[in-house]
Amino acid sequence: MKKYVLLFVSILVLCGSSWAKEAYNISITIKGSPNQQFFLGYYFGDKQYLRDSAITDKTGKMVFKGSEPLEGGVYLIATANRSLLFDFIVTEPVMSLETDTSNIVKNMKIKGSPENDVFFEYTRFTANMGKEANELEKKLKEAKDKEDTATVRKLNERYRQISMDLIEYRKNIQKDHPTTLIAKIFKMMTEIDVPDAPKNSNGEIIDSNFQYNYYYQHFFDNFDFADDRIVRTPVFHNKFESFMVKLTPQLPDSIIKSADFILNKASAGKENFKYCLFWITNHYETSTYMGMDKVFVYMVDNYYSKGKAWWVDETLLFKMKDRGDQLRNNLIGNKGPNLTMLDTSHVYHSLYNVKAKYTLLIFWDANCGKCKEELPKLQTMYNELNPNGSKGTKLFDVYGVSLTPDAKEWQKYLREHNLPWLNVYDPNNETNFRRLYDIYSTPVLYLLDENKKILAKRLNVEQLKDFIKDLEKAKENK
Numbered sequence: 307m308k309k310y311v312l313l314f315v316s317i318l319v320l321c322g323s324s325w326a327k328e329a330y331n332i333s334i335t336i337k338g339s340p341n342q343q344f345f346l347g348y349y350f351g352d353k354q355y356l357r358d359s360a361i362t363d364k365t366g367k368m369v370f371k372g373s374e375p376l377e378g379g380v381y382l383i384a385t386a387n388r389s390l391l392f393d394f395i396v397t398e399p400v401m402s403l404e405t406d407t408s409n410i411v412k413n414m415k416i417k418g419s420p421e422n423d424v425f426f427e428y429t430r431f432t433a434n435m436g437k438e439a440n441e442l443e444k445k446l447k448e449a450k451d452k453e454d455t456a457t458v459r460k461l462n463e464r465y466r467q468i469s470m471d472l473i474e475y476r477k478n479i480q481k482d483h484p485t486t487l488i489a490k491i492f493k494m495m496t497e498i499d500v501p502d503a504p505k506n507s508n509g510e511i512i513d514s515n516f517q518y519n520y521y522y523q524h525f526f527d528n529f530d531f532a533d534d535r536i537v538r539t540p541v542f543h544n545k546f547e548s549f550m551v552k553l554t555p556q557l558p559d560s561i562i563k564s565a566d567f568i569l570n571k572a573s574a575g576k577e578n579f580k581y582c583l584f585w586i587t588n589h590y591e592t593s594t595y596m597g598m599d600k601v602f603v604y605m606v607d608n609y610y611s612k613g614k615a616w617w618v619d620e621t622l623l624f625k626m627k628d629r630g631d632q633l634r635n636n637l638i639g640n641k642g643p644n645l646t647m648l649d650t651s652h653v654y655h656s657l658y659n660v661k662a663k664y665t666l667l668i669f670w671d672a673n674c675g676k677c678k679e680e681l682p683k684l685q686t687m688y689n690e691l692n693p694n695g696s697k698g699t700k701l702f703d704v705y706g707v708s709l710t711p712d713a714k715e716w717q718k719y720l721r722e723h724n725l726p727w728l729n730v731y732d733p734n735n736e737t738n739f740r741r742l743y744d745i746y747s748t749p750v751l752y753l754l755d756e757n758k759k760i761l762a763k764r765l766n767v768e769q770l771k772d773f774i775k776d777l778e779k780a781k782e783n784k
Contacts, residue, residue, distance in 0.1 A: 327373040330399040334383060335367040336391075337406035343386040346370050348379055348396075351581055352543040357381075366406075375399065377577070378487065379538020393429075395487050397421045397535070424479060425488050431475055435468050442468075487535050493528040494541050500524075525549050526571055534577035546582065550589075558600040558638075561590065565605065580617060583609055596762060597638045606630035635742045642667065642752060642760050643742040647707065647730035650717055655705075655730055658758055662703035664774060667743070667752040672710040672719040674748045681723070681749075683767040688726060691774070702774070703727060707739065709748055 336344075339362055346358040357376075360368035376396050383391045392410050394403060401419035405411075411429050416422045442465050449457040476492040483489050503516035513519075526549070529536065536542050546568070554564040565586045572579040583605070590601035606626050609615055618626070635643055645657040645667075657667065668684070670677040684704070691702035704727035710716035713731060720729055732739060739745060743752065751770060753762040762773050 333402040335404040378535035531574040662700040
């Protein structure tokens with residue numbers, strides 16, 4: 307008897323394990339599509355990703371299921387050739403959708419998902435409104451061609467009414483179903499109502515930046531960051547990116563301020579915070595705009611190094627910290643690390659001993675094709691900015707660091723081209739210049755002021771020339 311009891315208990319444990327493994331079960335039937343492959347995908351940020359695939363049976367039914375919970379958000383069903391068939395919402399772990407190929411949205415039947423009841427009711431409404439709007443467009447064109455102003459006015463009024471009806475429908479969903487994802491999507495889409503700027507007793511605006519600051523501060527008022535589903539919608543990324551790239555001045559300090567602002571709000575939801583932190587870090591690390599590496603260093607120091615990016619493993623974290631340490635040496639606004647290198651006569655020269663209003667630190671290679679294009683331009687620029695040669699303190703000087711593997715080739719180039727500035731090299735890597743100035747290619751140019759503070763970096767000669775002219779002009783206008 308004891309043996310049978312143990313066997314029964316074992317069966318219950320096995321069954322319980324089997325049931326526990328199935329964290330979601332989504333049944334989808336598309337009548338008229340037997341034995342066909344479909345893909346289950348989802349929206350995440352500004353992209354769509356595939357999660358699973360299934361082949362329908364002879365009735366058009368397929369089942370997606372898994373042992374790990376399916377993250378909530380807007381999902382999609384795509385055909386074998388990756389064409390979108392329809393969207394739906396995943397919130398409930400078990401549900402069934404049934405439709406047919408004659409009209410997928412109109413004939414959609416839902417079981418076990420109040421979220422999708424609301425979603426597809428809205429989708430059907432917009433489909434009808436869209437159909438009427440398309441017909442109005444055709445009639446409007448005809449009326450305009452006939453110069454029938456009365457009909458044009460009437461049709462435009464109906465078009466406006468359709469837009470108002472759509473807005474009203476969305477408001478009603480937010481009011482009647484506030485916790486649904488579609489209601490939160492509509493809320494995110496709602497623009498902030500910015501009040502007029504306050505005025506003094508004379509009717510003058512007190513703060514000219516009031517409306518911008520108000521819009522900035524309230525930009526995310528309609529975002530429920532505690533709901534991690536919102537990042538898996540087609541709306542979240544565009545609004546988030548607009549705040550970071552369009553509303554925020556693209557200057558490192560302004561970007562850092564906005565990053566802290568949104569990450570503080572996004573921290574209410576793990577997935578939302580994770581997405582925002584990753585996007586900001588990656589976007590500005592890979593930016594082609596000068597000075598954005600300051601943002602990356604800040605993110606590493608204040609988020610990754612402080613354990614706020616819990617999903618990053620030790621290996622990646624080490625690499626990010628190391629990269630941050632490498633970049634912080636040469637951030638714009640910092641004093642460039644000093645270099646002391648040998649000239650062709652094996653005499654040491656210090657970068658800090660170069661006396662000029664502007665010093666160009668250039669890393670180049672005599673075998674580098676791009677270097678051969680830039681150096682003649684630089685020589686012309688050098689002569690233009692220093693018309694009196696070496697007399698007095700120069701406006702512009704150059705500390706040229708050779709990366710040419712063979713010193714003889716470097717020396718030959720110097721003799722043939724008579725470069726008029728200080729030319730040095732570091733044959734024994736005594737200065738660690740590659741790490742200090744993040745040198746992994748040539749040519750690389752750094753512009754320093756008289757105190758060797760970094761003003762600009764990684765410009766070409768033409769850009770450098772314009773940059774110095776702009777600096778001089780700005781000083782003249784002060």
